[in-house]
Amino acid sequence: MIASLGQRIKQNEQLKWFVHGLLIPKGQARPRRWVSWFVNPFMHPKGRGAVVRPTVRLDVLPFQPFQMGVGATIEDYCVVNNGVGPVSVGANTRVGIGSVVIGPVQIDNDVIIAQHVVISGLNHAYDDVTMPIRKQPVTTGLVVIEDECWIGANAVVTAGVRIGKHSVIAAGSVVTKDVPPYSVVVGNPARVIKHYDFDKKQWVRVSATHQNGHAPEPAPSMPGTLNGVPVVSGL
Numbered sequence: 001m002i003a004s005l006g007q008r009i010k011q012n013e014q015l016k017w018f019v020h021g022l023l024i025p026k027g028q029a030r031p032r033r034w035v036s037w038f039v040n041p042f043m044h045p046k047g048r049g050a051v052v053r054p055t056v057r058l059d060v061l062p063f064q065p066f067q068m069g070v071g072a073t074i075e076d077y078c079v080v081n082n083g084v085g086p087v088s089v090g091a092n093t094r095v096g097i098g099s100v101v102i103g104p105v106q107i108d109n110d111v112i113i114a115q116h117v118v119i120s121g122l123n124h125a126y127d128d129v130t131m132p133i134r135k136q137p138v139t140t141g142l143v144v145i146e147d148e149c150w151i152g153a154n155a156v157v158t159a160g161v162r163i164g165k166h167s168v169i170a171a172g173s174v175v176t177k178d179v180p181p182y183s184v185v186v187g188n189p190a191r192v193i194k195h196y197d198f199d200k201k202q203w204v205r206v207s208a209t210h211q212n213g214h215a216p217e218p219a220p221s222m223p224g225t226l227n228g229v230p231v232v233s234g235l
Contacts, residue, residue: 047072047091059083069093069109085121085140090147104142111145114153114171119143121159146181166196 043062047070052058055076060066064082069091074080077098080087085104089095093111104121107113121143125136141160145151149163152171163169164181174188182196184203197204 050089053078056080060087064103066103075099084138085142096153104140105145106142107145108147108149110148112150114151114155116154117151117157118155119145119151119157123159 044060044066046052046068049071050068051073052068053074053076056074057077057079058074059079059081061083064084065086065088066080066082067087068074068089071092072089072094074089074095075097078095079100079102080095081101082103084102087101087103087105089101089107090109090111092109093107093113095101095107095113096115096117098115099113099117100119101107102120102122105119107119113119121140123139123141124133125139126133128136139159143157143159144162145157146163146165146167148166149169150167151157151163151169152173154172155169156174157163157169158174158176161175161178163175163179164183166182167179168184169175169179169190170184170186172188173186173190175185175190177189179185179190180192180195183192184194185192192206194203194205196202
């Protein structure tokens, strides 16, 4: 019934804008308080033990999916927005303090997202130089972060990117293209510097010689690392 009503609203332009005005103040990107208080709790159920800290700005709307898996946590001062695309946070995943998640974004299970990370499936068009960018259309591309990844502090993940399972995004990196599973990437734009070799059972460095077809060198052991991967707090 709700799905049928939603389809009718989308097909009627006048009705769509009327409902939009009821849900969202003009010129804003967040729902009215009555929507947050009385509608969203019933439209967006959370898994058992999932936690949204008190200072989180949860800009989620009832006409787009938002879900949290069992034991997921969104830490203080985060912003989550599903206005232009769904957002999902998998089981036992932690979104660190001050991070921003703008849909469409799919974060899978057991993911660590550190502090002040930006993950956005939204982009602004800028083709028409006679019109302000804020008035031009937006585009979207689903961001997928697969199981067991670790996204370091102040990293940026852009629209349309898929980060493969058990990969590490170094602090401050800007990820603009897909990351293979079991990889370590660093920089702006982010590039792969290590991958896990299942035959050798160790992390190996991706060097210039490896890119030319030669064997990679083993990842060196460094203080404060676990198998060559930096270890920090997940908050």
